Amino acid sequence: MSQTTFVAEPGVPQFIVTRRFSAAPDLVFRAHIEPRLLERWLGPKTLSMTVDVLEPHHGGRWRYRHRDGHGNEYVFHGLYHGTPSAAGIVQTYEFDRQPGVIYLNTIHFDPAETGTVLRQNTVFQTVADRDGYIDGGAESGYGQSMERLENLLTTMMEQS
């Protein structure tokens, strides 16, 4: 199975995540905008995922929530800019636990020889916002336990 690659450069308020899929761009795109498909894949296995609103057109709203076994909820919401298509999705994001920290997410579905290369670029207003997003992620249980030092070093090497 292909790996997800991840780039977060120091001092640049941006994340780039890349992943190859064997399915065609149109199908990968649909899994992003059809609620009943999106609910089946987005987020950690330990959290349930519900799409409250998803209006895939220019200016349309989207809102979804992750919920853990204790009833804690983590809500993300935003707007689509331009109509989402198999060429790409542009959307703003806001996490309800960090109101006012708004970031811009662009997803490209590039046709590849055998399927699709998905490239997600998330741009924050500041580096501090980017790091805060991660703190929020840790708080909501996305985080995994600390890695052993050797693993950490290996990870850093792969990412640089």
Added chain:
Amino acid sequence: MPTDQLSMVFSALADPTRRAILTRLAQGEATVAELAEPFDVSQPAISRHLKVLEQARLISRQRRATSRLSRLEATPLRNATAWLANYQQYWETSYDQLDALLDTLTTDGDNP
């Protein structure tokens, strides 16, 4: 960890020689001479790398007898990588699930 220190950690880790130094120090303390040995660079160059690592608090240095020993400080690395790992874990898990879902859709000819 403050963001500026996080940036220093990432900058420090951006250099392959400095990562190799950290890998060596993961096995135990070492002198500048010992650290310089595997590399085709001068001891002053290694010293400059050590200074960058020290400023990022990835290592600490102390004088013992006639030599100066460097030792790995694990906390900033753990913080930096936990920070990355959280985000990465979220998307890796999600995309693995998406991959499995897409396989199902393709195989079943499911056209919702």
